């Protein structure tokens with residue numbers, strides 16, 4: 204009986220916290236679908252705002268998705284080998300690199316953005332292209348990729364696994380493909396999820412780096428909130444949800460850890 | 472059973488190893504391992520067994536000047552993946568991202584063996600190790616003993632020129648260790664493969680080795696057949712590391728060794744012997760009415776069924792360990808007389 208009471212208490216608390224977090228989301232979505240938010244739901248539901256957002260801000264959504272995927276590609280190519288080297292060689296230098304990698308996360312995004320503008324702002328073609336924002340996003344998200352891959356690699360005995368593969372005749376590339384990559388799959392997927400979401404939602408740095416031709420979704424969202432009707436801003440959020448949810452759910456499904464089961468020694 | 476090819480003869484010439492941090496793990500070592508023999512590296516922790524094995528495997532390079540020869544061919548700078556040696560690691564090093572069958576077939580896949588042949592060979596290995604039922608299991612679904620079998624099967628599947636095993640049984644419980652030790656022994660004999668087996672367990676070394684290399688502080692203390700090592704240890708370290716050794720201190724005069732517990736007639740006694748060593752089984756407990764022999768007092772007695780293990784106080788730093796098959800009972804404080812088989816006496 205006592206257990207049951209405790210359970211109900213915990214359940215209630217969890218539901219309360221969830222509601223606290225989810226209700227604003229629902230309200231925001233509803234706001235994007237009502238004819239007039241100040242009148243309320245009785246003013247009727249409409250897709251007008253959604254369509255308006257779609258026609259006006261479609262570009263920002265596609266740019267954000269493209270940007271986050273490009274960012275993912277770059278962090279994969281740079282991050283996984285970096286994590287591999289950091290995991291294999293524990294020297295003063297690699298430890299220093301590991302620490303340095305956290306810098307872009309610790310330093311405010313605005314400061315990083317300013318540094319980028321001061322340094323490369325005058326390279327004209329670069330400054331106005333989305334690659335400029337990409338550089339910022341990679342700086343910001345790379346540590347997350349490296350860290351999550353490194354965490355997985357440090358948890359397995361990579362050295363011995365590779366030696367085992369080598370003893371069976373596998374050269375470096377075979378080992379990397381057959382042993383290293385599959386065994387840090389969980390870390391790569393977790394890192395990918397981080398990178399995509401962070402890049403998609405990054406505002407601070409992007410706000411400074413963007414130009415009228417390179418407006419990302421969060422920057423557009425800020426614009427919409429600041430200068431247009433509340434309903435449009437909310438509809439924007441709704442569109443954002445619809446675009447990003449399938450992406451994230453897909454990544455999540457990939458990253459799901461496999462169940463671990465132990466089977467006792469069979470007597471033969 | 473499974474053709475392994477001509478067994479490999481391995482030679483180490485002047486192989487020393489100094490690690491990057493300055494640790495001298497191995498003094499210059501010369502060693503000739505005959506084709507087809509099972510050789511055991513035995514020694515206390517940190518004596519350089521693993522380092523030697525890794526030099527042979529190609530996972531570690533010896534210091535400049537050292538050479539590793541496979542059938543007379545210098546392979547010192549050949550990386551492990553080109554040496555075609557099978558390895559079994561203490562931690563098994565099985566690939567968690569592959570099934571049991573995937574692990575066993577991996578070496579063949581790397582060698583671009585056709586799929587059909589891989590399947591046949593994997594099935595053969597599974598049957599040999601009696602783990603056919605486990606073929607599709609993942610590694611985290613196996614017990615320790617099963618993992619050990621997979622590791623062996625994986626190493627043998629590629630028909631290596633030699634099999635290197637680094638404490639393969641240490642992670643298992645005592646009973647399973649005995650079973651697997653027997654299996655490994657018959658496996659190595661039936662394959663006729665050159666095998667190097669590292670252990671710090673002397674019973675394992677005695678049971679498996681055609682020859683044993685006893686190591687101490689990065690040096691070879693003695694190489695020999697198990698019986699030689701046990702009965703004719705070359706150094707005090709070997710004598711005390713392997714089996715139980717008793718020690719008496721005293722003086723020798725005219726073929727008689729005298730110590731605190733009495734005199735021992737020993738015609739071949741070297742004149743200078745001030746310390747003699749002997750095994751528990753070379754001591755006989757004399758009948759009480761015999762006048763000769765050493766006097767002692769039973770300090771502790773453990774009845775083991777087939778024999779009694781006694782600790783006998785003889786006025787030395789350590790009591791003598793005596794194994795008696797006598798039917799009588801021994802109690803704490805009993806006075807006993809001991810005689811020692813002169814053939815078992817050692818001076819080192």
Ligand SMILES: Nc1ncnc2c1ncn2[C@@H]1O[C@H](COP(=O)(O)OP(=O)(O)OP(=O)(O)O)[C@@H](O)[C@H]1O
Nearest residue numbers: 490492494496515516517518519520521522523671
């Ligand atoms: N990578 C390394 N760097 C520095 N020192 C090392 C390294 N590997 C081993 N050593 C040292 O070399 C010596 C021999 O090590 P080795 O692993 O060969 O011993 P071992 O006989 O296998 O011992 P154990 O029975 O504990 O496995 C030890 O003193 C060890 O600390």
Ligand SMILES: [Mg+2]
Nearest residue numbers: 520521522637
């Ligand atoms: Mg070792």
